Amino acid sequence: MVCALDGHALLALWEGALAQPDALRGDAVLRHACDEDTTALSLGERNLRLGALHARLFGRGLDLLSHCPACGTVAQFSGDCAALLDDSRTAQGEAPHRIDADGWVLSFRLPGPMDVQSAAARGDGDEFARHLLERCVLACAHDGEPCAPHDLPLALLDRLSQRIEALDPAACVSFALACPQCATRWDARLDLGGLLWRKVQAAAERLLLDIDTLARNYGWSESEVIALSPTRRAAYVQMAAP
């Protein structure tokens, strides 16, 4: 895996993202590499930008692993981030969106990365989902009486979840897999922000190791090592190996 950035830009990107909490490092990579603030983006719009940045820095191909939820067998699969996240999956319409059903009227917006971070701090599973949806409700009323998002019945929250999914189709990137051992089927969800961060981290750490090796053996500075072409750097690292 080769990163398309030059060494100085790669290390600056890695250093900037490392200073952020783990869950926001993908957003930090996007901010540093593209000057793009993700806080106002929907999850789908964020994924489209993360996919485009992955294609630019590391290529379109995704080689992924997931574990079968029934027997733990590792399933290997691959994808194409540009094809997964093409423009046909752009979020639809502008907030506020509206649901009018069974005496309930609610207006809502699409969830973004800060909503996920807040909901994750409140719990997981149903608690996470409920908190995430409630954060996206801008106003709600039942039979004309205003109410709090916390009062919304489960059926309406399900409906809200379905509407959000339809309006922001790139919000969830998942792969339908079947276990080669026990034939269990599951959806493997892809965390593109986490994936992009791990690739930046791996490429930066490999470069730092090369700089360390060549600085110790030849006395070269960080800038002198970075100025070498990747081929020459690899050759010197090989010669410096004990």
Ligand SMILES: [Zn+2]
């Ligand atoms: Zn299995």
